[in-house]
Amino acid sequence: MNIVTRPSVTKEERIAILKKVEIFSTTDEKILGDLTDSLIEGTLRPEQAVFHKGDQGRAMYIIADGAVKIHDKSYVFAVLRKGQVFGEYSMLDTEARSASVSAIVHTRLLKLTQDVFYKIMMDQIDIVRGILNVLIKRSRRQNYFEEKLAESNRLIQQKTQQLKEEKAKSDELLLNILPEEIAEELKRKGRSEARSYELVSVLFADIKGFTSSSEKMSATDVVKHLEYYFTGFDEIMEKYCLEKIKTIGDAYMAAGGIPQPNESNPIEMVCAALEMQGFMNKHKEEKAGSDELCWELRLGINTGPLVAGVIGKNKFAYDVWGDTVNTASRMESNGEVNRVNVSGVTYELIKAYFECDYRGKINAKGKGEVDMYFVDRLKPEFAEDAEGTVPNEEFFGKIREMREESEKTHTPANES
Known part of the structure; x- marks a missing residue:
């Protein structure tokens, strides 16, 4: 001054x-x-x-x-x-x-x-x-x-916590719709690029007779039964690191080897399919003697190249396209209940681990004659149980080795 x-x-x-x-x-x-x-x-x-x-x-x-x-x-x-x-x-x-x-x-x-x-x-x-x-x-x-500042800080912390919780809910919802890598890419870039994959196993499952039975059930009962089955299938897919793609009515679709490529997906998908059949059979046994309706499952698997990506603007959906998908659908429709039907391509990739029956060349709609195999069980050296439905530690050790090798040779999906 x-x-x-x-x-x-x-x-x-x-x-x-x-x-x-x-x-x-x-x-x-x-x-x-x-x-x-x-x-x-x-x-x-x-x-x-x-x-x-x-x-x-x-x-x-x-x-x-x-x-x-x-x-x-x-x-x-x-x-x-x-x-x-x-x-x-x-x-x-x-x-x-x-x-x-x-x-x-x-x-x-x-x-x-x-x-x-x-x-x-x-x-x-x-x-x-x-x-x-x-x-x-x-x-x-x-x-x-x-006091006002303390109250404001409390409200800010409360709002911040609410925002964190809402974000966590949004992230969880997104992860329920999309694979984690794709969800992260969408959050980071605001978009997700479609990708081509060389080796993907696609599974189709159909609950035989459910559509006709559902006509006699209330809407609540239809949803209750489907939720029970599909929730069980979802847990099996998660166990084997496979991706549920979608459900259409009583049909269930999943894929392995996406969004992160790997060579183990045909084996894991067949394991999941056997476990899905086991899940249905166990439920049927538990309800034996009761009035509750039970159904049987028809499963088909094919392996090959396809394109995968996100479609939609406001309602996202992760989907797959290609002849591999169409052939997988034919494996299901040409299969039998309580069996796992696989294509010749898938068989060649899993035969070292599973006992299979050759069905011959089956005429498939739009495909002509296609080699098909029924998968009976895991080979004894890879099975924990006598029936050959539960993989043992040696089996999972082989899968881990295959996945580790895949990680060395493939770029993570969210970095490509």
Whole structure:
């Protein structure tokens, strides 16, 4: 602050200014007149600092004209104008300033130092009372704002938590619709590219007789039965790292080797198919003797190249296309209940692990004659049980080796 040797503010003007100052509002005019003789007048140019954060406080200031900002670097806490006071806490202690104060425009200040203030306080109880009133009011306001700030922070934290929970729900919903890698790509890029795959196993399953039976059931019962079966199938797919593609009525479709390519998917898909048949048979045994309806499953699998990707804009769907898919559908429609029917291509990829029966060349609609095989069971050396339906640790060890080898040779789907 530039000290003014010849004050531009008259004594009467100073008294008028002091009367408008809250801490002096109840002080006698004669006392104010004496007080003005102790004030130091100074001027500030725009952006000139009165004091900086961390400076020791030894004076208070009254704005005679102009305006100042209370700030911490570029963040402005408040703007004070003519007749307002700042720095008055330094009249009671010498703690470091908690913020910086700088002029906004050309400003005139009246400065009262701590030592002068102490001398005046000894004689003028009215001034002391005024100071205390202001400090009490400010303390109350500060407590009020601190409570409001705490409440605002609580609400912000609450909203933030709600947003996190909503995001988690959205992510979970997206993962229920799309494979994880594809969902991550959509979130990252806003789109997902369709990809070609060389080796994918596609499964079609149909619950025989369900459509005709459902005509005699209530809508609630239809949904209840389908939910039971499809939930069981979903758990089996997850166990073998396979992707459910969709359901159409009582038909279930899944694929292996997407979105992350691997060579083990034909074997895993056949294992899943055997387990699906086991799931249906177990349910039928449990309900034997009851009036509850039970159905049988027809399964078909084919392996080959296809294209996979996301379709839709508002309602996403991950789907697969290609002749491999069509042939897999024919494997199901030309199969038999309680059996797993596979194409010749799939057979060549699984024959080291499963015992199969060659059915010969079967005429498939739109395909002509196609080699087909029924899968009977796992080979004894890979089975945990006598029936050959439960894989053992040696089997899973082989699968892990195949997957590890695939990871070395294939680029992750969400990085391509």
